[in-house]
Amino acid sequence: MKNQKRTTIYDIAKKLNLNASSVSRALSNNSNVSEATRKLILKTAKELNYKQNSLASNLRKGHNQTIGVIVPRINQNFFSNIIAGLEEVTYQKGYNLIICQSNESYAREVKCVNTLINQHVSCIIISVSADFEDDSHLKNVIDQGIQLIQFDRVADNLETFKVLNDNEQASMEAVSHLIEQGYKRIALLEGPQNLNIFKQRREGYIAALKKHDFEVLPELMIENAWTKELGAVATRKLLSLPNPPDAIFASTSDFSALGVLEVANKMGVVVPDELGICGYSNESFTEITTPSITTIDQYSVSMGKTIANLFFQEIKPESKDAVPKIVSIKPKLIIRSSTLKNKKSRET
Amino acid sequence: MKNQKRTTIYDIAKKLNLNASSVSRALSNNSNVSEATRKLILKTAKELNYKQNSLASNLRKGHNQTIGVIVPRINQNFFSNIIAGLEEVTYQKGYNLIICQSNESYAREVKCVNTLINQHVSCIIISVSADFEDDSHLKNVIDQGIQLIQFDRVADNLETFKVLNDNEQASMEAVSHLIEQGYKRIALLEGPQNLNIFKQRREGYIAALKKHDFEVLPELMIENAWTKELGAVATRKLLSLPNPPDAIFASTSDFSALGVLEVANKMGVVVPDELGICGYSNESFTEITTPSITTIDQYSVSMGKTIANLFFQEIKPESKDAVPKIVSIKPKLIIRSSTLKNKKSRET
DNA sequence: TTATTATTCGCAATCGATTGCTGTAAAAAT
């Protein structure tokens, strides 16, 4: 209870008339210690309630069983699942996570990176913030000899390990699905275009339209609509067009899709008959709205595990020259009521 | 890019023909360095891309700007919000968080605690796991001179700082609300009773019943029903009783309340007319179910901030003898459609 | 000009654990 100093290997050594080096060896299971003294050391270590000082150990050994993680927001489903997945794997390997959130701020992201560099983490896993500006801070990570893994939102030009969702493919599938359901004018709610993921989703949208010989109409593409509120605003605007859309693909998030749904319900626009809605992320609530919302699952927990395994299997063993690798995970379209225009005809 | 050694204060010192101590002083803004040399040092530090080694610094200074957090599950709404709140405050104070999840396992919780002790964190913030056994590992934290703050699920007998929800009060209000709405037979879905929070919620339930001269019926109290699936199972059992309940308080979580709702909908039991439902936690989905679910908001993000502030304001300034303090936060009953039996009569 | 004070900087110990090297004693081989 007192703030007295913690017991060190020297305390143990002194008590046993040994040298600290022997204590260290005994505790780290190195050879060069007789079985008798090892047992003695372990016993007194327990008696004195010895706890290793990882700071000293890591300083001396020059490396750290710690991985830094930087995400925009910890309490966003996708990211908290990623972290859960990461933690699952890293824990088993005896590694710890230091977690930071950038709060979608570039300045703060830079600070987080620097803190983690100072901590001598052995790897930084990052998904960049929304107002991402340039990648000099990430370059710095590499320069300092720290492994870097980017996921989901990445700096495209930087050659690092990356774990990505195939956003374009997923987006294309979603829009194709809408087209197949018979929707004719499909609107797109977009996120900030400085983030690669939103660019890709836009491209998937365009690709799907072109593939089916649909026109790409700029007035149906609304930028920066990635909260529930902004989704609602965008929907009101879209539905009041002279020629309104009959489907909305909220490529930004399920939250904006929820905004769309609420406005539609309020305005008496029947979903899915008069308006199809598709979200992105498979947030838990999409399953239980009325109607339930079609969305895209990103396998976030398993993505977290993938990232961690990438580190342990590919990067760590030969930290000298692991070739940066891009792992692409194909998200899955989850089809629910909000886009099943043909449901009735099928059911009968 | 190379794995060459990082620049240290010695490198800077050598380049400028100075001593490392001066470099250290310059970088830490201590006095005893002339303005000229300080500027020179800062300049070359930037040139050489110097990054402090926090391991060395913390080892020498004997303390660590790091706080450890242990939660059962990172990707559970309540906990990820707590963490977000914590991070918000600690970041501003220049502190880092090391986050671990116990996965509801006591053994793993103990390991997490030990890791954090080894890391010499200055504080451990914990919500104990579901199969919590005894508090010796937490006592150990205190013995090692590390501050301990428990929140939500706490070891009652251990005198530490605690930040709690007033579960009993909240539970009582919820049940009272049900009674006022005219429900006559109110069932309770309970969590594991070795966790204080569930005990308190049970007591609130009983207190409310007694207050309104209702009988406490053991057959209406179902233990261990804290997932959606278990909630559904419990509901089926309850509704098939000869004298079934007309309201269910899922005191464990909104997820079990959701299970209740789905079973009711499936069985054609009208909510809220024939069955009232109240959950716990104010998960985001409770707002958008049909009908929306009455629940209890725990102010999780602000609770996280409260915890962090407790550390910085009360504990840190005088680490010698801060008197353990219990902060109780009153959760808020959020009344929604699932318990508004009187809605129609009111509206007319 | 000399004495005193204030600045600025270097020296060296320290935080706690690790590890290559050396020395000694015991065990094994000759």
Added chain:
DNA sequence: ATTTTTACAGCAATCGATTGCGAATAATAA
């Protein structure tokens, strides 16, 4: 019985930053 090998433990340097103390220089006062 002597030599060689092995096992075990100690010595001391090291990781990088911090800090009390003292020395040297510059600035100020007398």
